[in-house]
Amino acid sequence: MQTLSQEPKASTRRGQRADSARPGGGFVYGLILPLAAALLYEGAFRAGLVQARLLPPPSRIAETLWKLAASGELATHVIATLLRVGLGFGLGAAVGVFLGALTGSSALARRLLDPTLQALRAIPSLAWVPLFILWLGIFEPSKIALIAVGCFFPVYLGVMGAIANVDRKIVEVGRAFRLSRLKLARRILLPAILPDTIVALRSGLGLGFMFVVAAEIMGASEGLGYLLVDGQQLGKPDQILAAILCFAVLGKAADWLILAATRPLLSWQDSFARSG
Amino acid sequence: MLSLAHLDKVYPNGAHALDDVSLDVEAGEIVALVGGSGCGKTTLLRLVSGLEAPTHGEVRVDGEAIFAPHPAIGFVFQEPRLLPWLSVAENIGFGLEHLPPGERRDLVEEALLKVGLAGYGARWPRELSGGQAQRVSIVRALVTRPKVLLMDEPFSALDALTRATLQDHLIALWEASQPTLLLVTHDVEEAAALADRAVVMQPRPGRVFADIPIPLPRPRDRLSPGFVEAKRAVLAALDGSLSQPSGGKSSKGSQSPAGSWW
Numbered sequence: 385m386q387t388l389s390q391e392p393k394a395s396t397r398r399g400q401r402a403d404s405a406r407p408g409g410g411f412v413y414g415l416i417l418p419l420a421a422a423l424l425y426e427g428a429f430r431a432g433l434v435q436a437r438l439l440p441p442p443s444r445i446a447e448t449l450w451k452l453a454a455s456g457e458l459a460t461h462v463i464a465t466l467l468r469v470g471l472g473f474g475l476g477a478a479v480g481v482f483l484g485a486l487t488g489s490s491a492l493a494r495r496l497l498d499p500t501l502q503a504l505r506a507i508p509s510l511a512w513v514p515l516f517i518l519w520l521g522i523f524e525p526s527k528i529a530l531i532a533v534g535c536f537f538p539v540y541l542g543v544m545g546a547i548a549n550v551d552r553k554i555v556e557v558g559r560a561f562r563l564s565r566l567k568l569a570r571r572i573l574l575p576a577i578l579p580d581t582i583v584a585l586r587s588g589l590g591l592g593f594m595f596v597v598a599a600e601i602m603g604a605s606e607g608l609g610y611l612l613v614d615g616q617q618l619g620k621p622d623q624i625l626a627a628i629l630c631f632a633v634l635g636k637a638a639d640w641l642i643l644a645a646t647r648p649l650l651s652w653q654d655s656f657a658r659s660g
Numbered sequence: 661m662l663s664l665a666h667l668d669k670v671y672p673n674g675a676h677a678l679d680d681v682s683l684d685v686e687a688g689e690i691v692a693l694v695g696g697s698g699c700g701k702t703t704l705l706r707l708v709s710g711l712e713a714p715t716h717g718e719v720r721v722d723g724e725a726i727f728a729p730h731p732a733i734g735f736v737f738q739e740p741r742l743l744p745w746l747s748v749a750e751n752i753g754f755g756l757e758h759l760p761p762g763e764r765r766d767l768v769e770e771a772l773l774k775v776g777l778a779g780y781g782a783r784w785p786r787e788l789s790g791g792q793a794q795r796v797s798i799v800r801a802l803v804t805r806p807k808v809l810l811m812d813e814p815f816s817a818l819d820a821l822t823r824a825t826l827q828d829h830l831i832a833l834w835e836a837s838q839p840t841l842l843l844v845t846h847d848v849e850e851a852a853a854l855a856d857r858a859v860v861m862q863p864r865p866g867r868v869f870a871d872i873p874i875p876l877p878r879p880r881d882r883l884s885p886g887f888v889e890a891k892r893a894v895l896a897a898l899d900g901s902l903s904q905p906s907g908g909k910s911s912k913g914s915q916s917p918a919g920s921w922w
Contacts, residue, residue: 553741559711560735561755575745652745652784
């Protein structure tokens with residue numbers, strides 16, 4: 385046993401490196417622009433510079449939000465919307481990951497399935513709504529089906545592309561170490577496709593929020609989308625803006641949750657975004 | 661110990677990479693495969709590793725025919741090919757998954773120490789220099805104690821100084837377990853520095869052109885007359901392999917189209 389060359393002791397250890405660029409670590413910077421705009425508008429309103437009938441000032445939106453929250457109404461609507469997004473996204477993403485993995489790893493499955501799926505993808509998801517209502521009724525199932533369809537395609541495409549892009553040279557390392565197909569999938573393919581898969585899930589989730597609004601606008605008795613329609617019909621722009629604000633917060637929070645949950649799995653990445 | 665018998669490799673696209681290559685390597689011997697580009701030396705190495713199958717012929721290690729990657733054979737690629745999502749220590753232990761964690765950790769620690777990277781175990785591959793990464797990739801292959809170690813131009817991407825240092829490292833590592841070592845290189849100096857024998861190959865299709873023994877004691881002095889002489893012999897053979905008209909069938913094939921058309 386021979387020590388060949390001495391190099392200075394490594395000083396950076398795994399534990400210490402997580403703290404740079406923590407998710408949301410720079411959230412203070414992110415708040416500057418919206419807060420400044422809100423304050424500016426509020427000031428203009430107080431000074432009597434703007435007519436606030438159609439665009440209520442932040443203070444009135446906050447008041448509406450507070451009333452909705454105090455009556456417990458807001459929680460009902462938020463939970464209804466989140467439940468729909470959660471179920472629809474869960475369903476669509478699960479099927480998307482499964483089919484994407486299938487077509488990504490098997491040429492036969494790709495030739496059989498992908499053309500059909502691509503053709504289905506070309507159909508605007510909203511075009512399914514009448515059919516879903518006929519099939520599944522006007523209540524929850526048709527809404528969740530619509531959201532699931534919307535979430536499915538970005539996840540499917542992302543996972544399939546991620547597998548196709550795995551470096552052949554890295555796979556060969558697995559072969560040189562005689563990994564079985566299963567172990568190759570677990571030890572090489574899975575970690576290799578993880579970054580792209582997470583991006584795919586994030587864009588799927590974004591579409592989930594898009595389609596939940598569509599579904600709720602078309603007919604719902606609760607949910608943030610219902611607040612939007614209700615606000616329009618009763619001429620309450622402050623309620624519409626309160627609902628929109630909720631969407632912004634919920635969408636951002638959901639995206640942040642995915643990021644935060646997966647960040648420890650991706651700390652190995654050597655990319656431009658991390659070095660900034 | 662390692663025997664290659666009448667290896668032929670024709671790729672599906674018709675490229676004739678190897679034509680009837682036979683070679684016997686003794687246990688613990690270091691053989692350098694030298695040749696210009698396109699002489700099939702990398703293909704030959706991949707056939708020995710079992711990553712690719714020959715069209716004809718067979719590879720045997722201690723009498724056992726090789727059809728697929730085999731535990732007795734380790735492979736060091738031209739690039740480090742470390743798995744970026746594993747720490748340096750986890751990369752080294754990649755082929756040791758069957759061992760209990762404690763034993764694996766000891767082996768990895770020992771390996772890190774041997775290549776002078778003690779304390780680097782918790783780092784990510786992206787934090788290593790090219791030379792460090794290649795050292796990790798070499799011990800990753802060696803830590804499983806293969807009987808045969810195959811190396812595909814492992815130092816070609818490094819600068820000359822790092823390369824010479826790593827060549828010395830390699831010999832020191834080799835001495836610990838003395839595996840049979842088959843090394844592909846296009847660098848004559850590397851062949852003279854490392855090998856007991858240089859097998860010079862000839863391109864289109866790849867064949868053995870010359871088999872040059874390099875009976876120099878180790879450690880080798882790169883300025884000694886013997887070393888310089890060995891380099892000259894390999895270089896001369898290499899020049900010969902490239903200037904020689906390519907063999908029988910293909911020489912006509914390569915000359916006639918242009919000639920007869922006019």
